[in-house]
Amino acid sequence: xxxxxxxxxxxxxxxxxxxxxxxxxxxxxxxxxxxxxxxxxxxxxxxxxxxxxxxxxxxxxxxxxxxxxxxxxxxxxxxxxxxxxxxxxxxxxx
Amino acid sequence: xxxxxxxxxxxxxxxxxxxxxxxxxxxxxxxxxxxxxxxxxxxxxxxxxxxxxxxxxxxxxxxxxxxxxxxxxxxxxxxxxxxxxxxxxxxxxxxxxxxxxxxxxxxxxxxxxxxxxxxxxxxxxxxxxxxxxxxxxxxxxxxxxxxxxxxxxxxxxxxxxxxxxxxxxxxxxxxxxxxxxxxxxxxxxxxxxxxxxxxxxxxxxxxxxxxxxxxxxxxxxxxxxxxxxxxxxxxxxxxxxxxxxxxxxxxxxxxxxxxxxxxxxxxxxxxxxxxxxxxxxxxxxxxxxxxxxxxxxxxxxxxxxxxxxxxxxxxxxxxxxxxxxxxxxxxxxxxxxxxxxxxxxxxxxxxxxxxxxxxxxxxxxxxxxxxxxxxxxxxxxxxxxxxxxxxxxxxxxxxxxxxxxxxxxxxxxxxxxxxxxxxxxxxxxxxxxxxxxxxxxxxxxxxxxxxxxxxxxxxxxxxxxxxxxxxxxxxxxxxxxxxxxxxxxxx
Numbered sequence: 001x002x003x004x005x006x007x008x009x010x011x012x013x014x015x016x017x018x019x020x021x022x023x024x025x026x027x028x029x030x031x032x033x034x035x036x037x038x039x040x041x042x043x044x045x046x047x048x049x050x051x052x053x054x055x056x057x058x059x060x061x062x063x064x065x066x067x068x069x070x071x072x073x074x075x076x077x078x079x080x081x082x083x084x085x086x087x088x089x090x091x092x093x094x
Numbered sequence: 095x096x097x098x099x100x101x102x103x104x105x106x107x108x109x110x111x112x113x114x115x116x117x118x119x120x121x122x123x124x125x126x127x128x129x130x131x132x133x134x135x136x137x138x139x140x141x142x143x144x145x146x147x148x149x150x151x152x153x154x155x156x157x158x159x160x161x162x163x164x165x166x167x168x169x170x171x172x173x174x175x176x177x178x179x180x181x182x183x184x185x186x187x188x189x190x191x192x193x194x195x196x197x198x199x200x201x202x203x204x205x206x207x208x209x210x211x212x213x214x215x216x217x218x219x220x221x222x223x224x225x226x227x228x229x230x231x232x233x234x235x236x237x238x239x240x241x242x243x244x245x246x247x248x249x250x251x252x253x254x255x256x257x258x259x260x261x262x263x264x265x266x267x268x269x270x271x272x273x274x275x276x277x278x279x280x281x282x283x284x285x286x287x288x289x290x291x292x293x294x295x296x297x298x299x300x301x302x303x304x305x306x307x308x309x310x311x312x313x314x315x316x317x318x319x320x321x322x323x324x325x326x327x328x329x330x331x332x333x334x335x336x337x338x339x340x341x342x343x344x345x346x347x348x349x350x351x352x353x354x355x356x357x358x359x360x361x362x363x364x365x366x367x368x369x370x371x372x373x374x375x376x377x378x379x380x381x382x383x384x385x386x387x388x389x390x391x392x393x394x395x396x397x398x399x400x401x402x403x404x405x406x407x408x409x410x411x412x413x414x415x416x417x418x419x420x421x422x423x424x425x426x427x428x429x430x431x432x433x434x435x436x437x438x439x440x441x442x443x444x445x446x447x448x449x450x451x452x453x454x455x456x457x458x459x460x461x462x463x464x465x466x467x468x469x470x471x472x473x474x475x476x477x478x479x480x481x482x483x484x485x486x487x488x489x490x491x492x493x494x495x496x497x498x499x500x501x502x503x504x505x506x507x508x509x510x511x512x513x514x515x516x517x518x519x520x521x522x523x524x525x526x527x528x529x530x531x532x533x534x535x536x537x538x539x540x541x542x543x544x545x546x547x548x549x550x551x552x553x554x555x556x557x558x559x560x561x562x563x564x565x566x567x568x569x570x571x572x573x574x575x576x577x578x579x580x581x582x583x584x585x
Contacts, residue, residue, distance in 0.1 A: 002464070014419060014463040015426070015440065016456060017448035029518050030460055036519055037408040040477050043484075050479030051486055053311050053341070054535030055298035060340045074204045080433035087428050092439040 001031040001038075100125055105176045105270040105324040106351070109217075112174035119175025122270075123219065126177050130222050130268050135244040135253075137263040139182045140190045140223040171217025173331065178218040179269035181260050182226050184210050184315070185304040189220065193306040194228040194256075196239040197450025198431045207304025208336045209273065209315045216331040221269055225259030228452045229422065230280055230308040232256050233524035236515055237454045244511075245288060246583040247549055251508040254284030254524070260318045261288040267584040271319045271328060275305060277312045278410050279503075279528025282540040285318055286503035286552020289542040289580050291569070292318045293325045294528075296559045297535030298343040300329075301336030309417035310341075312410075312532050320580070322541060322570045326351050329562060346560050352570035358392035360568055362555075363496030367403040368527045374506045376546025381502045384543040384553050387575050388500075398492045398499070402484040403530045409485070410529040411522055412465050412478035418455075419462030425450060457518060482533045489534045493558045498568060501527045503540040503552030531556045539569050542578040550578075 002010075007027045011018050018026060072085060081088040100122055103111060111117035130141050180186060183193040185203035192198040206214075214220065227237040235243040235258025243258040245251040246266035253262040257274030261284035264272050274281040276294035285292025293316045300315045307313060317328035330349035336342045362385070369381065385395050427433035427446035436445035451459070465474035492499055505526055514521040531538040531554075538556035545551065553572070557565045 006464075007460070010460050010464045010467065013467060014459050015423075015443045015447060016451075016459060017444035018456075019448070022456075026457070026460060029457060030464065032519055033411060033457075033461060033522075034464070034474075037412050037474065037478075040405050040408045040412075040481050041473065043402075043405060043477075043481065045477060045480040045484075048480040048483050050476060051482040051533075052479060054486065054533075055341055055343060057298075057341060057343070062337050062340075070204050075429075078201060078204070078430040080427060080431070089428055090435070090437070090439050090442050 001034050002027055101129060101267055103270070104320050106327050108176045108270055109172070109174040109327075112176070113170065123175065123177050123221070126221055126269060130263070133263070133268055135246060135249070135262050135266060136241050137224055137243055137259040137266070137268055138179075138222045139192060139194070139225050139240050139259070142222070173213070173217035175217055175219060176270050177221035178213055179222050179224050179260060179263050179272035180210055180220055181257055181272070181274050182223045183230060183275060183306040184273065185306065186210055186220060186223065189223065191223070191306065192239075193230070194226040194238040194240060195450065195455070196432060196452070197425045197446070198306070199239070201431055203304070205304060208301035208338060209332050210304065213273070213328070213331055218331070222263075224257070224263055224272060227256035227258065228455050229306070229418070230256040230275055230277055231418070231454050231458050233279070233283055233521055234509070234514065235259065235284070236511065237452055239452055242511060245508045247289065248508065251510055251549070252287070254287035254504070254508065256280040256284075257318060258284050261285055261290060261292065264288070264318050264320060265290050265580065265583040271317060271324050273315060274318045275313055275315050276532065277308050277414060278532045279525040281316045281318060282528050282538060282552065282554060283504050283524060285540045286542070287508040287550065289550030289578065289583055290318060290320055291322055291325050291539065291541050292316065293329065293539045293562070294531065294537060295329060295333070295562060296537045298341055299333045299345055299560070299562070301334070301339040301342045303336055303338040307421040309414040310421060311417060312414060322539070322566055322573050323351055325539065326566045347563065350563055352566040354567035354571040355574055356392050357388055357568060357571050360392070360498070361394045361396055361496045362388055362498055362500045363396050363398035363492050364500055365398050365400040365403060365492070367400050368501040368530070372505055372526065373502055374546070377502045377504070377506060377551050380544035380546055380551040381553060384572065384576065385500070388572060391571055391575055396496055398496060400485070400488040400492060400499070400530060402481060402488050405481050406485055406530040406533055407522060407526050409478040409481035410525070410533060411461070412474045413482065413533070415458040415462030416465045416475050417462070419459045419466065422455070422459055454518075485530055485533045489530070489536060497557065498565065499556045501554045503527060503554040507546050507549035507551060527554060535559065537562050537565055539565055541569050541573055542580070543572070543576055544578070
């Protein structure tokens, strides 16, 4: 149901590198799961609205007021790489 | 009190003993810490090296969260210092919170999850962090980057998952109680497989702030305990609106400790779709015997139908991975956790995620990304959300005739380590009886109801949204009648 090329396409969308040996098993396992879940295609769901969320929520917004946030050094302390006051990342152009 | 004696107390009994001055909070904490350090089941991902993880809380000044709480035990804080084991995925300030993943190896959060904060304020200090399936994705605890957890009843078998460390620790008596999370059964199924009590509360009852997210429309924190009373006691200190979680709600009434001994006037609905075909014979026998007991206690048993339940697993395994693929986009090697260097920004992202995530997490990210991708969105995600509507309607119809729906919690007893690791569908089928309630957002509790092949069988009771109090009462009445003996797990 899902082939090698599709696996690589989806992996690219998910920003997930797959090693060569991971591709075939992934295609096989995803196909097995997708074949199973595709059975929901047999149901007549015309005029059935989707449920995105079960809790009935209204007026849950808080006031948009400035409040204290975590100190910069606390946030940066867990980063793999920092430069001065920010997170350090490799160049997108590289 | 002797060391073994105090470790045999339920959490509620220990809190009472502390309040009465018969037991010291420090003494209890030290005894559990010593037991936790002798753990041979791989239940824990972190145990404090100091003698205490936090100052003695029995004498802490009660804050807002504890002063006006129900179920207060006189003297000190309501929970008096009964230690709490917490699933790895809850953020705990300065304490490793890795969600069972290599990508979060050594992560020290700068804040604590609301629910952990509330329980600590009520007098439950952090005993240890517990092992789990990576990002709560799994039904056996074999997907942890920190190794599998063994079932205390039989060390060759799984404890269930994803809250496997929490369930095994409580069953083995290494912790008086534990906090877990349930997205499609991750509290109830391990509770069943380990012979303890586990509750998934109504969606929105407990704040998700500080929980490392899996599937946000389904995730709920809940108690794993030795008995139903402890579950009610813990929940009473967990619930309530939290400004930091916009999907949290005020619980409409106080949670009270259960007292019911009978089930007179209670109607239990048995859905044919979840209590027959596909359920192991021994599990079905224990389930049927429990229904007979329920009748002796005065309950009415009715055969009911949840016509869309057979499609719940499919809908769940589209919706949960879809939400997960989005939630897990945050693990990119920039702000926290693992980074694996590679040329370019995208190279660094993809390499970090390749090395940091385990096979099941990769599978779910792929599944979710596929289901949300252009051309497949309506066929998978759109349809799954419509199935979810039908499942909500199915339960609504049943609850017009019945107080609760009862099913076996898991179709099988604990399976052998490795038995399902190469077959995702077989693993996913462990959740067949628990995902419908998750999709509907309704509360469900699992209690041990007997043994099959010497291993525990769980009974699941589910009720309408916010019916936790009556659910606890019914579960308590059954628990008293069943008199389940959990001794083998603590041997």
